[in-house]
Amino acid sequence: MRTPPWIVGEVAISGLRVPQVSTRWNQADILGSFKARWGWGRMRYAVEPGLYAVGRPTAASPVLVSANYKVSFDRLRKTLSGLDLWILVLDTKGINVWCAAGKGTFGTEELVGRIAQVGLADVVSGRILILPQLGAPGVAAHEVLERSGFRVVYGPVRAADIPEFLRAGQKATPAMRAVRFGLWDRLILTPVELAGVLKPALILLGILFGLTLVREGFVPFPILLGATAVKAIPFLGAILAGAFFTPLLLPFIPGRAFAWKGWLLGLAWTLLYLQGTNPLWPEGWKTALLYLLLLPPIASFLAMNFTGASTFTSLSGVVKEMKIALPLQIISAGLGILVLILTLGAAL
Amino acid sequence: MRQSYLKNVVTLNLNSDKCIGCGRCLEVCPHDVFVLESGKAELRDREACMECGACARNCSEEAVTVRAGVGCAYAIAIGMLRGTEPHCGE
Structure with missing residues (x-):
């Protein structure tokens, strides 16, 4: 497969070469997002599941978990400018976190399987995963801990709040926990x-x-x-x-x-x-x-x-x-x- | 602006006897339905529940129950036509 333009490098860690993603959007990302909003090719707008690097993460860096709908993934990486961390992308069949969690594809089974498949335990020294809060309907945190040894922390609803969430020691404020449905x-x-x-x-x-x-x-x-x-x-x-x-x-x-x-x-x-x-x-x-x-x-x-x-x-x-x-x-x-x-x- | 939906339809229930007060339900609820009172979860605003099922799924003690699903007319209609659970198509 051809390397997508938003992959800008590689991070080598414990024998793995993890693709490094850009935190900026190019024209194709903007156009793709616009098209998906109009339902054009929306069901096929996906990124390859697996492990990705943002910045220059180390074994001590945090791990974020995301869906593989490209609109979601793009919104996430765009907010992570200047940070060093890992993103574990689950195979949600190109569906956003919320809908995939409802169906169970953003779920315990897929998460536990993906952790094993990418060999996450060898990449990071910590045993904490930060999941989007809206993934919670599909994931049983206590089962993930039991089966993979990783503890699930539910992060904010909106990707834009992640930098603030990380700065605050992985604590979400009540405002970060609430879904909004404003005019926009x-x-x-x-x-x-x-x-x-x-x-x-x-x-x-x-x-x-x-x-x-x-x-x-x-x-x-x-x-x-x-x-x-x-x-x-x-x-x-x-x-x-x-x-x-x-x-x-x-x-x-x-x-x-x-x-x-x-x-x-x-x-x-x-x-x-x-x-x-x-x-x-x-x-x-x-x-x-x-x-x-x-x-x-x-x-x-x-x-x-x-x-x-x-x-x-x-x-x-x-x-x-x-x-x-x-x-x-x-x-x-x-x-x-x-x-x-x-x-x-x-x-x- | 808080937007509310139909009254008296929610199927959410909490069994306080089973609750160990871990606070997971407060963490995952997108509508701030739960509150922690003297070491136990309580329903603060049951009517705000959208039945996403995050609390029940993440309750290790099975103290929370809800008929979880998507509040989506389109998916429900497809489910009715196919005689299955709500389904988004494809």
Whole structure:
């Protein structure tokens, strides 16, 4: 395999040649991170598992444990500038620490196996491993100690806090232990939500084009395209309401269930759209009915999917929410489609 | 800004009789659910639990129990379709 550009040297220790990683990003790292945020090649964005060196570590240097999703690994190494330490990268199949810990790939088994495989006990004199706190759902610290002789210390949630954590004698402050979900944290997660709806959105566009073709007959292509675009606006708004604005405004939207929050924003968009395009509602009541039935559940469904990206939803909560919301979404959208069929597409 | 989810759904439980007060649950909890009171862990804010299972996994005495899993509608939906546990696809 070709040596990746972020490997800048080697550190020789007890007969091993450990690759030394850069703490800087190059253009490929920046681009790669950006692409992954949009879901492009995200499932294959991985680094080779194994032991890596940062700076000039010795047998007495600390050992950090990480996942092999390259976005995570890059964020970690970027914060370690000026430090001398080891990074043990586990094979999490290119998945981030939190999700991999949930699946168990960032887990006791893999950690114990990787310690043995790289011969960590011969490299370092200490018997302490610093794990990201969010890896804890997959790793049983007491079992790791029993099976490998290494004691697990859970470090901060965020890689950026690691230098401070090390300076403080491997002590994490309460702020380092808490997960956050601020405006920026939510915003940066929306591209992958939007990329996820691209395929169904294109199918929808195809259907709208077909309906326009049937209604308008054989008019010039640009006119056909324009008419389709106009018909797509209400749907595009519903998609943005659910996959972009609900995540962004999450704590400010009343209620607790994500499906409810998305439905509210979807309804607000529908009313706004109807008011803007069709102020004399009683006349176009079929159109109003169609959009009121069809658009809010789209936003609701997409908002519900954001539970997976959030940092505070429980399995029991999401199951409860889905049991109530999913049937309602299907019924509402189904009735909307019924209106569309009964009016032979005229209500669009 | 503290964001909270549905009420009365959390499955987290702590058996104080088994607790040895090692403090691991406090260390791993991302939502500051636990507190150490006179040598024993206690539930400070049970409703904040997101059921990640870190505390239960790291409790050597098995004093903490929780139905652990991902609070992810997408994974749950795929699990429903396949008739399996929640699954992210692939």
